[in-house]
Amino acid sequence: MFPIQFIVRLAASGLLALSLSVTAVTAQTDPLPSWNDGAAKQAILDFVTRTTAEGSADFVPPEDRIAAFDQDGTLWVEHPIYTEFRFVIDRAPDLVKAHPELADKPAFAAILSKDEKRIAALDARELFEALVVTLSGMTPDALGEEINAWLKTARDPRWRRPYIDLTYLPMQEVLTFLRANGYKTFIATGGSVGVVAPYSREFYGIPPEQVSGSAQDLKFEIVDGKPVLIREAKLSLDNIEAGKIENFRMVYGRTPYAQFGNSSSDDQQALQYVKNSPGLRLSVAILHDDAAREYAYGPAQGLPDSPVGTFSQEMYDLGQKEGWIIVSMKNDWKRIFAFED
Amino acid sequence: MFPIQFIVRLAASGLLALSLSVTAVTAQTDPLPSWNDGAAKQAILDFVTRTTAEGSADFVPPEDRIAAFDQDGTLWVEHPIYTEFRFVIDRAPDLVKAHPELADKPAFAAILSKDEKRIAALDARELFEALVVTLSGMTPDALGEEINAWLKTARDPRWRRPYIDLTYLPMQEVLTFLRANGYKTFIATGGSVGVVAPYSREFYGIPPEQVSGSAQDLKFEIVDGKPVLIREAKLSLDNIEAGKIENFRMVYGRTPYAQFGNSSSDDQQALQYVKNSPGLRLSVAILHDDAAREYAYGPAQGLPDSPVGTFSQEMYDLGQKEGWIIVSMKNDWKRIFAFED
Incomplete structure (x- = not known):
């Protein structure tokens, strides 16, 4: 259901050095193999088809293709504590x-x-x-x-694995799929940009400058004749609640075409703003409803409340009304982690 | 004096659509034709050679190649008023x-x-x-x-031309040259990001998300049932003085390898910080000393003071001491504007 895509890049830097990489995605290859067939997977595939196919009424020029992802609870495990x-x-x-x-x-x-x-x-x-x-x-x-x-x-206490293993395989596939179709991927986290940016490339293939987060002031000082920047105990950008979309738009001057999140505490307004922006937009909210393979918390759909990443019934109803894609981890994800059999 | 570079990109997006562009820069082509031969031009060429040639002691991996440019007085005319x-x-x-x-x-x-x-x-x-x-x-x-x-x-009152014509041709060449060598180019302005980002791609080939500037708060509101963001009369990011480098580093999590500026009021600390960072770094300060073709103001080198873009003698001495490249518009630039004969 998505177009044949060829992306061939031949780039060389430095004297006579050449590198060649070829990526070819054909209609025979499923770009989202860890997703079960269903409305959520289909909606993501359709969104990419409609925004990237030349001649499509919803075509988005490559330079405008921006997608933003919350981290905690959207790209990796957040429960019971960030x-x-x-x-x-x-x-x-x-x-x-x-x-x-x-x-x-x-x-x-x-x-x-x-x-x-x-x-x-x-x-x-x-x-x-x-x-x-x-x-x-x-x-x-x-x-x-x-x-x-x-x-x-550091090891996660439940799975006894490094935290990089706790990133969600289906979401890594979405990141790769969007990038293969010309989307520039960003993180929009309620967490600290100073903490997330240093590992964002290794964990998600996202460069530091494409991480938006809550940010503490830096202070320029001359120490022993040399200039340094020191982190201050003062929050300059606060990405909680509407702050996430306010700061993203303020800093980057762009509205994403696709927004992924899971929490009423810092994703709701971003998902709402993106979905209501002109053109075809995709807002995706991840519902943690898989107590066996990960965790189940809400309180959307009667799931137990959680100190982190609360998905309220109000946000659920808003998403249904506005046509967000609500992803059931239990039903929509075939595999959650790469380490699963 | 710089390596043969081949950059070939073949990229296609959309069903069976193909586009091909080939850029080849050879040793026979001068990437900075509007610069007079001299120390400033040679320093820029050498910096690019040394940071991009494989095997060079100063090699910078492509993903780390970041360059930041002040706008007013560095990329276009700022005098007598921004x-x-x-x-x-x-x-x-x-x-x-x-x-x-x-x-x-x-x-x-x-x-x-x-x-x-x-x-x-x-x-x-x-x-x-x-x-x-x-x-x-x-x-x-x-x-x-x-x-x-x-x-x-709008027309500039002196030259009676649109402001896009008031961008400096030598600096447009530097932007293009750095990008052709894998550098990601950013604007770091003391001006408003909300004003500069909307035209940055057309004027400088720099996408909005790579513009750092002073920024006013946005406020999320629901108006007639729809979410909107409204600009508030409150400065959230202030890029004046050290704020320029503090905010750049806070927002993007990166230190540029090359920094271009001209003003003691908002470039001095950025130029100082970049030049003193580990590895080979380039700090370039533009001295407006050409009263005939543009303007002459300082007060560095005894030039008259100016209400904007002051280049103090203190900054001049600091730049000399630290090995910044100080560009004399009069001596180093063969042409200043593209419209000149």
């Missing part, structure tokens, strides 16, 4: 050692307990403030090296 | 008609007078506040359409 918070939990003890007064703050007390239920019970903004303090005082490069080093050794 | 302010001057009367109380504010009184000397004499921040008010209350798309319509009819 991976970024696990990093903060591991990092906080050193900070509190240097600043013992922080131990009295409820958020730090919970973080130091390493009790994930207690941490998850914290007010989201309270937790985020502790995160902002923990992720300040260093250069952005130092934080990038730290998160990448952590990701090499 | 083009963005001319747009605001033309736009302000309608705003004051709707909000007569604004006429009492000194900045608006000066703007309404259309006396450029009086406007230029305003405190920069006072002027910028008036700009922020003038450029608020509409959607970002509406502002984009407005600036592009204005640019079609």
Whole structure:
């Protein structure tokens, strides 16, 4: 149901160096093999066909093909606690050692307990403030090296695997499929751009400059005669709630043609704005309804509530009314992780 | 003095549609024909050779090749008043008609007078506040359409030409040369991203998402049941002084390998930060010392002071000490504008 696509690139840089790569996607190859046949898969295939086929009424010029993806709960596991918070939990003890007064703050007390239920019970903004303090005082490069080093050794407690394995295979296929059809892919996360950008290329094939996230101020200083930038404990861009689409549009000056998310707390307005923009737009919301293979939480469709990534019944009803694609992980995804048999 | 480069791209999108473009730059072709031979031109050629030749000690992988350009005074004329302010001057009367109380504010009184000397004499921040008010209350798309319509009819008062003609030919050549060698080019302006991004592709071949600028908040609202984003009279990202490099690094998570600017008021710290970053980096500062063909202002090298784009002697000395390339428009540029004979 999608056009034959040939993308051949021959690019050489440097003296007489040549490299050749050929990608050919034919009608015989399923670009989304981890998706079960059904309305969700078909809607994604149709969207790409209609926006990329020359002569289509919904054709989008290649330079305007922009797609944005939430990370937590959309590209990888977020339940019961965001991976970024696990990093903060591991990092906080050193900070509190240097600043013992922080131990009295409820958020730090919970973080130091390493009790994930207690941490998850914290007010989201309270937790985020502790995160902002923990992720300040260093250069952005130092934080990038730290998160990448952590990701090499840290293991998810349920699957006992590195976090890169917890990315969703069906969504990796969507990223690849969109890029093969000329879409420039972006991350639009409620999490910290300073944490996500350093691994976005390795994990998702998305370069750092195409990661939009909540952002802490950087401060220019001259230290020992050399200029440095230091992360401040001050949130300059807040991607929670409508902030995600407000900041994406402000920073990039573009409205995505396709928006993927899962949470009422930071995706709802972005999905709504994109779907209502002129032209053919695709808004996709991932419903976590697979307690066996991943997690089930909502409270859309009567699923239990969750401290993270809440998919409210209100958002569900809005999505149905506006024609978003609501993906059931249980029914629409044949495989969730690459490591599954 | 630079390697033979072949860049061949064959890309097709859409059913059976094919497009072919071939760019071949050989040692016989001068990529910077509007530059006079000299240290500045040679430094740019050498930088590209050393960062792109395979096996070079200074080789930069293609995915890391980032170059950032200030706009006003670096890519086009800024003197005696920024083009963005001319747009605001033309736009302000309608705003004051709707909000007569604004006429009492000194900045608006000066703007309404259309006396450029009086406007230029305003405190920069006072002027910028008036700009922020003038450029608020509409959607970002509406502002984009407005600036592009204005640019079609507005004429520069000295040359009587559309502003696109006031872009510097030598800098257009640098943009093209860097891109042909795998560099991703960005604008890093002290001006408004909401004004510059809508024309950046047409004027400079730079897509909107690669424009970093001072940015006003957008506010998500539901109007008549539809979601909209409205520009607020509040500056969320301020690219003045060190803000330019702080915000670039915060938003894009990248440090450019090459930085081009001209002003002590918003390029100095960026040029300093880039030049002092690890690896081979290029910082280029444009000195406006050509009173005949463009303008001469400084006060570096004893040139007269200017209300915009001040190139201080302090910045000049810092650049000399740190090994920036200081471009004399008078001596280094054979042609300044494409319309010159």
